[in-house]
Amino acid sequence: MLDDTDRRLLRLLQSDPTRGVPDLAEAVSSTPAKVSRRLERLRNDGILKGSRAVIDWRALGYSIAVSLRITLDKTVPRAFDDFIAAARDVAEVIEIQTFLGRVDVRLSLIAKDLADYQRLYRDNILTLPHIADIEALMTVATVKSDESLPL
Template identity: 70%
Template structure:
């Protein structure tokens, strides 16, 4: 599916997504037109989904991160969708993941400090619909957070 040239392009893009196409082409050993065609093909195949800026929320004053695990009361067949829709509306929720097993949903929540977290928890989190149980895990440190793939 991927040849060595595609892999060189992808590795260089992962190292620095802001690189210009001529620089990517030079690194891959091809001309700019070939690089553009290959990048377009990788986008069309869904391998390259986009280029984005990653903002360090701590640098903007968000000091607290909490992972909340929810078990939902699934007696209502719409419980899952209603919970997800409501959770999407909470601005401090930066990630929503769903699971099979004892835990149904995990929300990553950020806050400016503990007082702010308590306010968010009381006013926005515990009011989410269909909650049967909540487990909170306070984030202490990120040991590894890598999106780079070994292509």
């Protein structure tokens, strides 16, 4: 499906999504018109979803990251839907994942400090619907955080 030029373009964009088409064309020994067509095809095929700004939340004053593993009350028919809808409204929740198994949902959230986390936990997390069990894991260090694919 992908040829070597496609892979090279994707690697270049992973390392620097702000690179312009002329720069990409030069890097892959092609013309800007051909690179534009390739990028459009990669977008149309759903391979290249776009570029985004990655903001360092620590630079904005958040110093605490917590992962909450939540088990929901599965006797309630809409427990997942109700919980996820409410969790989306908590601004400090930066990621929501669902699982099969003992843990149903994992929330990643950030807080400015421990007092802010305590307030957030009491006022926003514990009030979420249908929680049967909750385990908080505070992040000590992020060893690897890389969304790049091995292309």
